[in-house]
Amino acid sequence: MMPKVTVIGSTNLDITIQTSHFPDVGETMLADKVSRFAGGKGANQAVAATRLGADVTFIGAFGDDEAGNFLVGNLKNENIDLTFSQVIESHHTGTAYIISSSGNNLIIVDSGANQYITPSYIDSVQDVLRQSDIILLQLEISLETVWHICDLAYQYGVPVILNPAPSAIVPKEILHKISVITPNEHEILEIIDPEYQTNCINDVFSLLKEKVIMTNGEHGVLYYKDNEIISQPAYQVDVIDTTGAGDVFNGALATFWPRGLESAVSLANAASALSVTKLGAQSGSPTYQELKYFLQQHHG
Ligand code: RIB
Secondary structure, three states, rough: OOOOEEEEEOOOEEEEEEOOOOOOOOOOOOOOOEEEEEOOOHHHHHHEEEOOOEEEEEEEEEOOHHHHHHHHHHHHHHHHHHHHOEEOOOOOOOOEEEEOOOOEEEEEOOOHHHHHHOHHHHHHHHHHHHHHEEEEEEEOOHHHHHHHHHHHEEEEHOOOEEOOOOOOOOOOOHHHHOOOOOOOOOOOHHOOOOHOOOHHHHHHHHHHHHHHHEEEEEOOEEEOOOEEEEOOOOOOOOOOOOOHHHHHHHHHHHHHEEEEEEEEEHHHHHHHHHOOOOOOOOOOOHHHHHHHHHHHHHHH
16 A cells, blocks of 8 residues: 655755865865756655655645746656645745765755745645645745644644754654654754753653654664664665755655554665665655665665
């Protein structure tokens, strides 16, 4: 059975600049190559989920410009349902400026139309939320809207995976309402209300327990089970570009969520490893067949 995954979030045109090294403050340098890709954390997660077999609805906002047309076309080609996405008149599409060097990246996002997904718009499409098996969210749209979706999903009993990127403090009533939060190793200490005075990762696991899954780059994934923090190492692959690896992890986690925590984490860990072997946030996002083949190669 394909889970019905609703992704509500950002869609960006990624302008990726490949360089031999990251520039220092005040340095001018020449790019090795400049490429344009479809991106945005929400759209990347939607693509990851659909390629792995989920039935995906994406709720996002595109500008009424060439970039918006390109991104709409791209998501339609992936068979993602865009019925409830909007084109915002007289606004530009979100754009991410990415510097990629030796497999690492720096990203600055100009939100554009992404900021126009409002709580009242979500109210107008709330039947879609109610009919979802799982809802997948990130923090590249208005936080007010994200918290509102969490409230509605909780009322409807629909599980929510919240990927807190870019990081922000997540109110404790929201943490109570979601099923799982998936920070990376930097975000994990930035999502907790300062009132908890937490400055160590183990404390966050003690506080949130099974609710937190932490992606840890080349070190793999940490999650909590039976009162212990479990570490799943990363797969060793040739890294070309890590942009969007976290998004593939989240899209895969949502797709495989019905299989249970351990299995979903393990499949998501493998899918994100595969994704870093190609340039661009969506280009390396694997299909279910590619994931199966990769797992056969690594586990025999
Ligand atoms: O997670 C990677 C994504 O972050 C990029 O595709 C970029 O658009 C930014 O949203």
